[in-house]
Amino acid sequence: MEYCKRHYASSTVSEPLTLASMVAVYLALVPAAVLLYRGQYIKMQKLLLLLTVAMNLRYIVFGMGPGISWFTNLYDLANYLFISDQTNCLEVATLSNEVPENTLLQMYTFHPSWAMDFYNHFMTSDLSKLCLHMHVLFQTAGFVLSFFHIFVVRHAALQRSLGRLAALCGTVGLTMAVLMGSEDGQKESYGGMWSVYGWYWMAGSSFFLLSKGVLAVMRKDIKSHKRWMTRYYVCMWSDFLIFRLMLVVLTPCFSQCRSCALLSCIWLSPVIGLLLGQYVLSRGFVEDQAWSTGYKLK
Numbered sequence: 001m002e003y004c005k006r007h008y009a010s011s012t013v014s015e016p017l018t019l020a021s022m023v024a025v026y027l028a029l030v031p032a033a034v035l036l037y038r039g040q041y042i043k044m045q046k047l048l049l050l051l052t053v054a055m056n057l058r059y060i061v062f063g064m065g066p067g068i069s070w071f072t073n074l075y076d077l078a079n080y081l082f083i084s085d086q087t088n089c090l091e092v093a094t095l096s097n098e099v100p101e102n103t104l105l106q107m108y109t110f111h112p113s114w115a116m117d118f119y120n121h122f123m124t125s126d127l128s129k130l131c132l133h134m135h136v137l138f139q140t141a142g143f144v145l146s147f148f149h150i151f152v153v154r155h156a157a158l159q160r161s162l163g164r165l166a167a168l169c170g171t172v173g174l175t176m177a178v179l180m181g182s183e184d185g186q187k188e189s190y191g192g193m194w195s196v197y198g199w200y201w202m203a204g205s206s207f208f209l210l211s212k213g214v215l216a217v218m219r220k221d222i223k224s225h226k227r228w229m230t231r232y233y234v235c236m237w238s239d240f241l242i243f244r245l246m247l248v249v250l251t252p253c254f255s256q257c258r259s260c261a262l263l264s265c266i267w268l269s270p271v272i273g274l275l276l277g278q279y280v281l282s283r284g285f286v287e288d289q290a291w292s293t294g295y296k297l298k
Contacts, residue, residue, distance in 0.1 A: 031047060075247065163229075
């Protein structure tokens with residue numbers, strides 16, 4: 001019998017700073033939730049944007065293997081809270097003990113099976129690794145540029161330039177996502193072809209909103225442009241943040257269905273993003289009596 005928490009002890013933490021960084025990620029969500037509750041949406045976005053950039057840059061700064069392992073351990077940290085000390089992990093279909101060589105926290109000997117496939121996918125193919133690097137870089141840049149385009153810059157020429165760059169980064173980032181997702185059809189823990197169709201749905205919905213925004217501004221329809229790009233911006237947050245938060249919550253909920261957690265997140269996060277985008281538009285998304293100066297949504 002292989003107990004999940006056989007090595008779960010403080011003496012087996014190989015990198016305490018890594019564990020501290022993971023705890024910091026979860027703790028950062030607390031002030032973000034407080035700012036959301038208080039209606040301070042701009043401040044909330046600044047905090048989450050800093051968190052997003054810091055997390056994504058790990059792939060570049062520390063390398064692909066340690067970067068993926070860090071994200072894997074981030075889910076382990078939450079998943080192990082729901083695992084009993086006496087659980088035989090060899091009998092849990094959604095867990096795998098194929099520990100990557102670059103795993104950072106050795107106290108976690110079992111990981112979600114989808115996380116192991118994610119690691120193996122990008123550590124065995126140089127082309128997939130390049131696509132992931134480009135996806136991370138361009139999507140992160142798209143986040144930052146979109147934020148400054150909508151909320152910070154008021155100079156017309158600079159705002160247009162930022163908008164074009166944000167659209168370009170989004171197009172490249174989404175294209176890389178489609179290329180990566182197309183390779184997941186053989187992964188049982190991903191749900192086979194259902195995951196491929198799901199990635200197409202996620203990337204396609206965002207690209208549709210982006211395209212509508214670009215076409216609107218080309219027609220000089222600035223009002224429609226702002227509304228479509230606001231929907232796109234909200235969808236980006238849903239596909240990145242809400243997707244990952246849902247996966248943290250749903251992974252422990254399924255002990256026998258290997259693909260249920262991931263498939264639910266893939267298919268539902270774009271739906272949530274579309275609904276939230278419409279909600280943002282209907283409410284005006286007030287931040288200190290204004291969504292942003294000079295950027296009216298109604």
